[in-house]
Amino acid sequence: MSAKWLVELRERARELVPKIPYQQIRDSPSVKYYTDWNAFERCADPNPAMITRAGPVFDLVEPGVAVVNGYLSLGKVPSGVRVLDLEDLGDEYGSLVFKSIDINESKALARHVANLLGGAYVEIAESIDEPLRIIVNTNTNSQVLIPTHYTIAVNDGVRASLGLYIVNNGGCPSTTAEVYLGKGSLLNLLVISMGDSTPEFTMLRVITNENSSVVARSLLIGGSMNHHREDYLLQGVGSRLNHLGLEVGVGSSRIDYQVNAMHLGEGSSSYSRVLGVARDRSFVIHRALGRIFERARWSDTNIEGKVFVLNEGAYAASVPVIMVDTGDVNGARHSAADASLDEDQVNYLRLRGFGKDEVIDLVLYEVAAQFLDSLPEDFKLDREVLRRLLMSRLGQS
Amino acid sequence: MLTLVTLMVNETTESLRGIIERGSIEELLGPELERVPWEAVVRGRITRDMVEELSRLKGEPDWMRRLRLRALEMFEKLPEPRWLPIKEEIDLESLVTYAKPSIERARSWDEIPKEIRRYYEALGLPELEAKVLAGLLGQFDSEVIYLHVKKYLEEKGVIVTTMDEAVKKYPDLVKQYFTRIFPPGEHKFAALHVALWSGGTFIYVPPGVKLDMPIESFFLIGASGEGQFEHSLIIADEGASVEWLEGCAAPVYRGFSFHDGMVEGFAGRNAHLRINTIQNWSRNIINFNNKRAVAMENATVEWVEGSLGSKVSYTYPSTVLKGEGARTSIIGVTIANGPTWKENGAKAYHDAPRTSSKIVNKSVSVNGGTVVYRGLVYVREGARYAKSSVSCDSLILDDKSKAYTIPHDQVFEETATVTHEAYTGRLSEDKLFYLRSRGFDEGTARSLVVLGFIQDIVVRLPTEYAMTLNRVIELEFGKLSRVG
Numbered sequence: 001m002s003a004k005w006l007v008e009l010r011e012r013a014r015e016l017v018p019k020i021p022y023q024q025i026r027d028s029p030s031v032k033y034y035t036d037w038n039a040f041e042r043c044a045d046p047n048p049a050m051i052t053r054a055g056p057v058f059d060l061v062e063p064g065v066a067v068v069n070g071y072l073s074l075g076k077v078p079s080g081v082r083v084l085d086l087e088d089l090g091d092e093y094g095s096l097v098f099k100s101i102d103i104n105e106s107k108a109l110a111r112h113v114a115n116l117l118g119g120a121y122v123e124i125a126e127s128i129d130e131p132l133r134i135i136v137n138t139n140t141n142s143q144v145l146i147p148t149h150y151t152i153a154v155n156d157g158v159r160a161s162l163g164l165y166i167v168n169n170g171g172c173p174s175t176t177a178e179v180y181l182g183k184g185s186l187l188n189l190l191v192i193s194m195g196d197s198t199p200e201f202t203m204l205r206v207i208t209n210e211n212s213s214v215v216a217r218s219l220l221i222g223g224s225m226n227h228h229r230e231d232y233l234l235q236g237v238g239s240r241l242n243h244l245g246l247e248v249g250v251g252s253s254r255i256d257y258q259v260n261a262m263h264l265g266e267g268s269s270s271y272s273r274v275l276g277v278a279r280d281r282s283f284v285i286h287r288a289l290g291r292i293f294e295r296a297r298w299s300d301t302n303i304e305g306k307v308f309v310l311n312e313g314a315y316a317a318s319v320p321v322i323m324v325d326t327g328d329v330n331g332a333r334h335s336a337a338d339a340s341l342d343e344d345q346v347n348y349l350r351l352r353g354f355g356k357d358e359v360i361d362l363v364l365y366e367v368a369a370q371f372l373d374s375l376p377e378d379f380k381l382d383r384e385v386l387r388r389l390l391m392s393r394l395g396q397s
Numbered sequence: 398m399l400t401l402v403t404l405m406v407n408e409t410t411e412s413l414r415g416i417i418e419r420g421s422i423e424e425l426l427g428p429e430l431e432r433v434p435w436e437a438v439v440r441g442r443i444t445r446d447m448v449e450e451l452s453r454l455k456g457e458p459d460w461m462r463r464l465r466l467r468a469l470e471m472f473e474k475l476p477e478p479r480w481l482p483i484k485e486e487i488d489l490e491s492l493v494t495y496a497k498p499s500i501e502r503a504r505s506w507d508e509i510p511k512e513i514r515r516y517y518e519a520l521g522l523p524e525l526e527a528k529v530l531a532g533l534l535g536q537f538d539s540e541v542i543y544l545h546v547k548k549y550l551e552e553k554g555v556i557v558t559t560m561d562e563a564v565k566k567y568p569d570l571v572k573q574y575f576t577r578i579f580p581p582g583e584h585k586f587a588a589l590h591v592a593l594w595s596g597g598t599f600i601y602v603p604p605g606v607k608l609d610m611p612i613e614s615f616f617l618i619g620a621s622g623e624g625q626f627e628h629s630l631i632i633a634d635e636g637a638s639v640e641w642l643e644g645c646a647a648p649v650y651r652g653f654s655f656h657d658g659m660v661e662g663f664a665g666r667n668a669h670l671r672i673n674t675i676q677n678w679s680r681n682i683i684n685f686n687n688k689r690a691v692a693m694e695n696a697t698v699e700w701v702e703g704s705l706g707s708k709v710s711y712t713y714p715s716t717v718l719k720g721e722g723a724r725t726s727i728i729g730v731t732i733a734n735g736p737t738w739k740e741n742g743a744k745a746y747h748d749a750p751r752t753s754s755k756i757v758n759k760s761v762s763v764n765g766g767t768v769v770y771r772g773l774v775y776v777r778e779g780a781r782y783a784k785s786s787v788s789c790d791s792l793i794l795d796d797k798s799k800a801y802t803i804p805h806d807q808v809f810e811e812t813a814t815v816t817h818e819a820y821t822g823r824l825s826e827d828k829l830f831y832l833r834s835r836g837f838d839e840g841t842a843r844s845l846v847v848l849g850f851i852q853d854i855v856v857r858l859p860t861e862y863a864m865t866l867n868r869v870i871e872l873e874f875g876k877l878s879r880v881g
Contacts, residue, residue, distance in 0.1 A: 028805045029583075029744075030775050297796070309811045315778075318806040324821045327762075327793035332821040338808040339815065 002087055005094030006116070013103050013113035022107045027319075034285045034317065035256040039199040039225040040108060043145045043172035045115050046070075050144040051171075058167040060385045063135040067148050069171065070117025080126030086119040086149060093121055097151050100178045100205050100233070108201050108227070112147040112174045119149035124160045131161035131190070131378050138171035143198050147174040156182035156209075161378035162189050164204070168196040168223065178205045181212035183236070188376040189216045191230070192386070194393075195223015195253060205231045208239035208265070217375055218245040219386060221393050222253040222282075229258040234268035234296070243272040246371040247307075248364075249282025249314065250393060258287040261303070263296035269330075270300075275367050276307035278314035279360070279394075286336070287319040292329055300330035307338045308367070310360050364394050435538070439495035445469060448592050451495050455595065460572070461564050468581040468591035475585040492624040492655055494593050496538040502559075503543050513537055516617055520646060529860075530642075531610035532557045536627055537617050539595040550608070556601040557612055560628050563599035570601060574630055578661040578717075579689040587687050590626050590657045597627035597658070600641060604665070607638035611673075615644040616658070618682065624655045631660070633668035633696075640671040645678055646706070653681045653708065662690030664698050666720060671699040673858060678707040680737060686712040694720030694749075701858055704731045704741040713771065715744035718752035718783075729758040730854050733766025733798070742771035742803075747783040747813065756787040759851045762798035769801045770819070778809040789819040792850050794843070 002010075022037035044050065051069050063075040065083055072085050084093065103113045124132065138146045154160055166175050181187055193202055200223055206214055220228055232241045247257045261270035270290060278284040290301030307316040318336035341363055349359045368390045375383045437454050439447055448469050452462040503509050506523050517523065517535060526533040531550055534557075535543035541559040550557060556567065563571050581591035598614040618625050633639045643660070656678065664670040670690060678684050684707040692698045700714035716725035727743035739762075745754035760768035774785045791800035802819045824846055832842035848855070848867060855863045 028773060028807070030746075030773065031805075031807055294796070307808075309808060309813075312811050314811060316808045318815075318817065319804065320817060320819075321801070321803045322819060322821055323799070323801040323803075324791070324793060325799045327795045327798055327823045329793065329821065329823055333819065334802070335816070335818040336804075336806060337814070337816045338806050340811050340813070 003089055003094055005091050010114055010116060013110045016104060016110040017107060017114055020107050020110060035227040036225050043143050043199060046117060046144050046146060050142040051140055058135055058137045061133055061382060064132040065120055065134045067118060068137045069140060070146055070148055072118050072120055078128040078130050078132055080128055081132055082123045084121040089121055100207055101176060112176060115145055116147050116149060122152040124154045124158055127159040131163050133163040135165045136173060136175050137167045138173040139169035140171035144171050145174055146171045150177040152179045154181050154185045154187055157184045159186045162187060163382060165192045166202060167194045168200050172198050172200060174201040176203045181208045183210045185212045187214045188378055189214055190379050190382060191218040193220045193226060193228055195221060195226045197224050199225035202228045207233045208236045210236035211238045212236055213240040215376055216243040220247040220255050220257055222250050223255060224253060226255045231260045233262050233264060234270060235264045237265045238267045239265050241270040244371060244374050245274040247276045247284055249278045249284040250280055252281045254283040256285045260289040261301055263292045263299040263301060266297050268296055268299045271302045273304040277310060277364055277367055278307060278316045279310045281313045283315040285317045289321045290332055290334060291323040292325060292332060294325040297326055297328040298330050301332045303334040305336040309340050434499045435496045436499035437497040438493055440493045442490050455561060457564060458568060465592050468588045471582050471588035472585060472592055475588055478584050493622055494624045495595055496623055497540050498537050498542060500542050502541060504545050509543060522615055529610060530613050531608055532612040534598050534614040536596045538619050541596050553606045554603040555606060558599050560597035560599045574632060574661060574663055578691050579659055579687050586657050586685050590659050590687060593626045594628040595626055598629040600631045600639060602633045602637040602639045604635040604637060611640040611642050613642040617646055618654050621654055627658045629660045632663045633665060633670045635665040636667045638669040643674040645676045653683060656682055656684045659687040662698060664692045664696035666694045666696060668696045673701040675703040677705045680708050682707045684710040689715040691717045691719050692723035692725060695722040696720060698725045700727045702729045702741055704739055709738045711740045713742040713744055717746045717748055719748045721749045721751055723752045726755045728854050728857060730851050731760035731768045733762040733768045735764045735766055737766045740769040740771055744773040745785055747776040747780040750781040752780060752783045754785040758789040759854055760791045760800060761847055762800050763794035765797040767799040772804045774806045774815050776808045776810045776813040776815060780810050781812045783810060783813040785815045787817040791821040792824060794824050
């Protein structure tokens, strides 16, 4: 029996589903929607009969919290961390869930909440030495929506590392997370999204407090339709974001990756760089927004993106947006490039005897290395796991 | 620096001095005075009957009447563009959608009634025509009231006339291009334009003819509550070269007016087409302009778009690079001074191999103004080795103003290279301090910084336009010390 707040929330969302579209405004005159929302329409609403385990459970890293097909279990939870099942939350904590995410925003969100299967409320009260890893794993035979939600609070002055792994082995994972950073806290955040032949939807929202910092690293690999959005609300005065993302399009995958840095706090600062590779018949999209609101005086934002188009039939799109609502700005900058490999680099390597495919592999490994080497030291175990995973996925294509 | 400014002032024509003395274009044109009498007027709800009436008044051939009616159907069917915060601003039913001034078209300035001539004289157009133009068209409200073309153009087979006349005299030529470059179905306001268009310029330059002097069209809206829907079609045939200048202005109104124009350009193989616009509508005009050109094999299309006036403005000069080796440059300068919303974007469609595009956009916002760059670079699969670079810089001069940069780069070709960079910053206090310490007052120092900011664009403008732009900026920003 679910808590009252959860029942009411689902009910409200259920009423919204038929009333709102996936997207209000088309994305551009030439590409209507970067995300193919029809793919999500093919994901059925969940019912118990459809949610049966099919594939293996992801076990390459040790989880603190594992949620398989919506069912939560606890692993190695560091001391100072409290994890509560969403279903067990009373009204007081329940009122904090989905506080920063507006479910009226889109049909994808309304469906997500209306069918919410589970999730967790996580409180990191003390600094932790080891990362807390949340593994969200779906592995069903049917193309069914598997929505889960995570609300994570990092207390004032706490230093923590958090890994969020979303591993799609079947089913349509739909994952939302809201992360609140206390004053003066520091969070190393690692987000991994491993796609499959079914669509997946992810929305992560990080809200910073005064002088808090987030070092975010995101890796997105494949996915037939991977809609992945990260919002960083730099609400606190002097708060900071340092972000590096890598999106790897292989096979016939389509990745719509959005990173939004929204400055609301005075003197806040953001830097986001996304690297992408589009291989085979994939379509890799990088969208980024650096927005400085009127009250975020003396802030600065820097948004960068580079997508390599590696072969015929692979596509790329970049939409790097900056919006500045005040002249009292330290600076707002963006740059983007969608390009094939640098001809000089290719010629140099070809002259040294590398074949064209080998050159492409070298570039891929170089890009992957840039990402992996940037991971904070707390994630050294994850780095090795991800290196192996990346190499095997890239080798398969 | 002071010497440069002095030199620039000395070099200005009398008319530009007039601009300096008065403070702004709209002050220069003065308030809306007694209305110039209209011979024919169409207003009210936009219906089939209204469009038929417009076509009848213009004595058009039947194919154009049918084209208008098809566009009207599209207008009715197409949704309101949700991407534009414009809906609340326009009450189409309250507008006069066609206003024919009761003046015969003139070939000399003396034939123009003095209440209208004063506008053109204030802008210095008669002098400009005599000095540097190959031809000049003056449109007032919905019709062209002045047309004078230098004789040598006719000898070379160049056609310069009004769009209305071209429809009647050169139907086969017009049919080849009219609304084929910018189809009315693309959005609601394009369809509205085609249903209601009136006036505008038609230029055809035959193969191999290169014009060394530009042709100018100047559009004036003479009254509030009016819609202007002029349509211009500029064709440079194979190996031809033409430069067209488009100026827009309006006096100060009591109410708002609406401009929904369209420019279609065509550059044949190896041709060169250059279109320069200085839009300086008064600040109660809502300006929507649909602009697109096609560039065939090895052709070059250049756009320079200066968006200075109007309350709300949406302009996205676009080039379809259809032939191998075609090139385009799209240069924009936008100034949003006061509570205005200015979108000045650009679009480049790479449709063929080895095409290249360069987009440069500079914008300044002040006194609560908002500037927006909204752009698209689209590289189709097969447009091998296409190259595109986009650079946008915005300068915000105070804490109330805003600047948004919204580009889309879509690459469907592995050998293409598309790059984009943008920067938004504030007026550098260091630069201001330096200039103040050398004796400039704050207003002059600000205008010099702004001029420096857009200098690399101004140098690409024809001299007279560059001087006008410089003066307008000096006026707009020189005043700041008094405003603030």
